[in-house]
Amino acid sequence: MTKPDPFLLTRRGFLTTSLGVAATVGLTACGAGSAGAPGASQAPVGAGGAEGYDGPPVTLVYWNGFTGGDGTIMKQMVQQFMTEHENIKISTNTLQWADYYAKLPSAVAAGKGPDVAVMHVDSVATNAARRVIQPVEDVASALKLTAADFATVPWQAGIYQEKRYAIPLDVHPLAFYYNKAVMEKAGLDPEKPPTDAEEYATALDTMKSKGIEGDWATPFPFTGSMTVQSLLWQYGGELFSPDASTATWADEPGVKAMTWYVDLIKNGNSPAKIAQDADFVAFQNNKNAFNWNGIWQLNALVPQKNVEWGVAPLPNIGGKLATWAGSHQFVLPTQKSADENKAVASRVFINWISQQSLEWAKAGQVPARNSVRESAEFKALADQSVIGSQIDNLHFAPAVAGISDAMAEWEKALNESVLGTKEPQAALSDAAGRANQILEANKKKYGG
Amino acid sequence: MSATTTSGTVARSGPATLSRKKESRFGGVYGSWATPYLFLLPYLILFITFVIIPAVFGIWMSLHNWDFLLPGKPFVGLENYTALFDSSSVQFEPFWDSIRATAIFVVASVPFLIVLPLGLAVLLNRKFPGRTFFRATFFAPFVLGVAVIGLMWRYLLDPSFGAVNGLLNAVGLPSVNWITEQPWAWISLVGVTIWWTIGFNAIIYLAGLGDISAEQYEAAELDGASKWQQFRNVTVPGLRPVMIFVITTTILASANMFGQSYLITQGAPGTSTRTAIIEITERGLSQYRMGEAAAMSYVLAVFLGLIAILNFYLLREKK
Numbered sequence: 001m002t003k004p005d006p007f008l009l010t011r012r013g014f015l016t017t018s019l020g021v022a023a024t025v026g027l028t029a030c031g032a033g034s035a036g037a038p039g040a041s042q043a044p045v046g047a048g049g050a051e052g053y054d055g056p057p058v059t060l061v062y063w064n065g066f067t068g069g070d071g072t073i074m075k076q077m078v079q080q081f082m083t084e085h086e087n088i089k090i091s092t093n094t095l096q097w098a099d100y101y102a103k104l105p106s107a108v109a110a111g112k113g114p115d116v117a118v119m120h121v122d123s124v125a126t127n128a129a130r131r132v133i134q135p136v137e138d139v140a141s142a143l144k145l146t147a148a149d150f151a152t153v154p155w156q157a158g159i160y161q162e163k164r165y166a167i168p169l170d171v172h173p174l175a176f177y178y179n180k181a182v183m184e185k186a187g188l189d190p191e192k193p194p195t196d197a198e199e200y201a202t203a204l205d206t207m208k209s210k211g212i213e214g215d216w217a218t219p220f221p222f223t224g225s226m227t228v229q230s231l232l233w234q235y236g237g238e239l240f241s242p243d244a245s246t247a248t249w250a251d252e253p254g255v256k257a258m259t260w261y262v263d264l265i266k267n268g269n270s271p272a273k274i275a276q277d278a279d280f281v282a283f284q285n286n287k288n289a290f291n292w293n294g295i296w297q298l299n300a301l302v303p304q305k306n307v308e309w310g311v312a313p314l315p316n317i318g319g320k321l322a323t324w325a326g327s328h329q330f331v332l333p334t335q336k337s338a339d340e341n342k343a344v345a346s347r348v349f350i351n352w353i354s355q356q357s358l359e360w361a362k363a364g365q366v367p368a369r370n371s372v373r374e375s376a377e378f379k380a381l382a383d384q385s386v387i388g389s390q391i392d393n394l395h396f397a398p399a400v401a402g403i404s405d406a407m408a409e410w411e412k413a414l415n416e417s418v419l420g421t422k423e424p425q426a427a428l429s430d431a432a433g434r435a436n437q438i439l440e441a442n443k444k445k446y447g448g
Numbered sequence: 449m450s451a452t453t454t455s456g457t458v459a460r461s462g463p464a465t466l467s468r469k470k471e472s473r474f475g476g477v478y479g480s481w482a483t484p485y486l487f488l489l490p491y492l493i494l495f496i497t498f499v500i501i502p503a504v505f506g507i508w509m510s511l512h513n514w515d516f517l518l519p520g521k522p523f524v525g526l527e528n529y530t531a532l533f534d535s536s537s538v539q540f541e542p543f544w545d546s547i548r549a550t551a552i553f554v555v556a557s558v559p560f561l562i563v564l565p566l567g568l569a570v571l572l573n574r575k576f577p578g579r580t581f582f583r584a585t586f587f588a589p590f591v592l593g594v595a596v597i598g599l600m601w602r603y604l605l606d607p608s609f610g611a612v613n614g615l616l617n618a619v620g621l622p623s624v625n626w627i628t629e630q631p632w633a634w635i636s637l638v639g640v641t642i643w644w645t646i647g648f649n650a651i652i653y654l655a656g657l658g659d660i661s662a663e664q665y666e667a668a669e670l671d672g673a674s675k676w677q678q679f680r681n682v683t684v685p686g687l688r689p690v691m692i693f694v695i696t697t698t699i700l701a702s703a704n705m706f707g708q709s710y711l712i713t714q715g716a717p718g719t720s721t722r723t724a725i726i727e728i729t730e731r732g733l734s735q736y737r738m739g740e741a742a743a744m745s746y747v748l749a750v751f752l753g754l755i756a757i758l759n760f761y762l763l764r765e766k767k
Binding site: 101102105108109130131132219220271272273274275276278281282285402404405408412415416419421422434437438441445446 | 513515516517518537538541542602605606607608609625627628629714716717718719720730733734735736737
């Protein structure tokens with residue numbers, strides 16, 4: 001019984017060796033030359049992904065939540081990657097985002113996590129704190145990715161406690177969709193959507209006089225929460241204090257934002273008490289003129305032949321240009337046993353996709369990579385580039401572990417305000433009180 | 449002691465020396481003492497693995513700040529329980545709000561789910577052409593998953609574009625905010641639940657009705673009992689055991705309501721239809737506060753246990 005298990009020893013020895021190799025290669029990677037280009041797999045050494053991968057054939061498991069039209073385009077990109085990289089096979093697993101976020105931690109804990117994964121920016125900090133994902137500082141340096149390559153906001157958002165955990169793929173901002181047919185019916189110029197508070201109010205009044213409710217206010221997070229968040233930033237507010245220890249959404253800008261939104265109903269520009277998605281359904285059925293919705297809705301609108309619509313940056317209601325945005329980010333889930341080949345191949349994959357993000361833009365996304373976003377090809381995608389023009393005014397939730405727990409309280413305040421069960425000030429203050437308790441508890445839990 | 453010795457002797461001396469008496473005690477038609485346990489074993493293994501062990505582990509979790517991925521799972525004693533009774537804690541308000549929502553749903557739905565299926569069962573128990581078809585029709589919704597019925601009614605009840613309001617408008621009635629305003633949200637959830645599960649309870653009642661012998665009705669009729677008196681004095685007492693089962697399982701099912709309000713109202717308006725199970729699920733599986741969630745589950749379980757005991761006490765056979 002006391003005799004050591006020879007198999008275990010061998011295995012441990014093997015692991016030690018491969019870890020050593022990993023460290024050596026990692027070091028080499030830092031000194032490696034040019035950043036990998038598409039089809040660079042012929043390069044001699046697999047230096048942290050920077051010079052491609054020429055090891056034995058590997059299969060990478062890749063998880064994402066692209067279940068919509070974006071999934072088809074991601075699949076094509078993965079296919080293309082595999083044709084260019086004969087020794088890397090990608091096995092994609094696409095789940096609903098909600099299931100994905102529930103399954104990923106369990107899979108990682110069981111040592112069955114994927115090699116590469118995509119995550120929304122507001123989940124990065126929580127998953128970093130829970131050690132579901134590993135730092136990717138080495139990827140960024142090996143691939144010579146720097147802040148200069150990416151839009152500032154999504155690049156900064158991948159950092160948790162001064163370490164980088166994510167490489168941005170895209171940003172998906174809110175945008176201002178307008179229904180040209182409805183505008184025309186009300187006698188408005190369909191080519192001139194309102195751009196500020198005054199024009200917006202005039203347009204709504206004009207439509208109201210024709211019996212049209214022009215901007216339906218939804219009590220649900222998609223996309224009521226994003227709309228009011230954008231308004232809050234426009235009025236110069238913040239959701240949280242700079243250290244994210246308290247919720248500041250009940251301050252004046254937040255109340256102004258929520259009041260403006262609720263007043264759409266009070267002023268007769270929106271029906272009261274609508275259900276999830278009714279605002280966008282009404283828009284598609286020529287019943288609603290204005291809708292602040294995500295860039296992802298391009299996938300829903302482009303194929304529709306009987307809706308005449310346009311898209312513009314969000315109008316400036318509060319006095320300062322600001323727009324809510326989310327971002328898809330590449331992450332490397334924590335592995336119980338390190339496999340150097342897979343580690344290198346994963347990095348090659350991330351770099352390749354990141355450079356192909358023009359293709360990805362066609363899925364209704366704004367590329368995070370500057371070179372792609374500023375290219376003539378992206379500018380040729382008219383709708384995407386209009387929405388992409390907001391890139392410098394984007395706001396994300398702070399990179400704090402468990403921030404979505406606090407945001408759930410904001411969403412309750414939205415629901416209560418819009419459904420009229422509470423006044424905006426009371427709803428926001430109550431929610432902020434609860435959020436503060438949650439933030440404090442999270443600080444204790446995650447040691448932030 | 450002596451039994452052990454005897455059986456030991458038996459084993460050593462072999463079957464040839466077995467007496468008749470011993471054959472009946474240790475083998476033969478009555479089987480070995482282990483037989484019942486062997487028959488129970490397959491279920492017992494599942495029961496221990498998936499019910500007993502998680503339940504005991506849950507108590508252990510509820511005494512900690514438990515996140516399965518964080519290295520530190522500090523022991524907090526009864527803090528997760530006392531917080532539920534401390535009005536200044538984070539979880540106090542959401543927990544009791546969700547318990548209140550659950551109680552409202554139980555009180556509003558259980559009477560209908562007991563009485564309507566009984567009436568339906570009595571109707572479907574009569575002989576008429578197409579009886580089997582109607583039995584199948586009323587049972588049909590129950591075979592659908594909650595995701596299917598939830599999504600379907602979510603669309604049908606949509607205040608702006610739903611078919612239900614469309615029908616109301618067609619006959620000149622105003623629209624109703626079925627899922628975004630109280631009390632309509634509760635009315636919708638209770639209504640959908642009745643439509644969905646009425647067939648299940650009705651089938652149980654039907655089985656119970658089949659067990660009441662026809663002679664009892666004949667006797668009652670000879671004594672001049674009216675149809676209503678027959679129902680009161682023959683049908684209802686005859687269904688007592690079935691009734692206890694139906695009431696107990698219905699209360700538990702209603703108290704565990706999750707899918708309907710998660711999918712149809714999303715807990716809105718405000719948090720008014722956010723049930724205890726939604727609260728526990730979100731706390732445990734999306735905020736990863738599994739210790740707190742486990743404590744909530746145990747408090748809920750104690751409530752439900754008390755209600756079940758009360759139910760058995762009230763419906764006991766009165767001598």
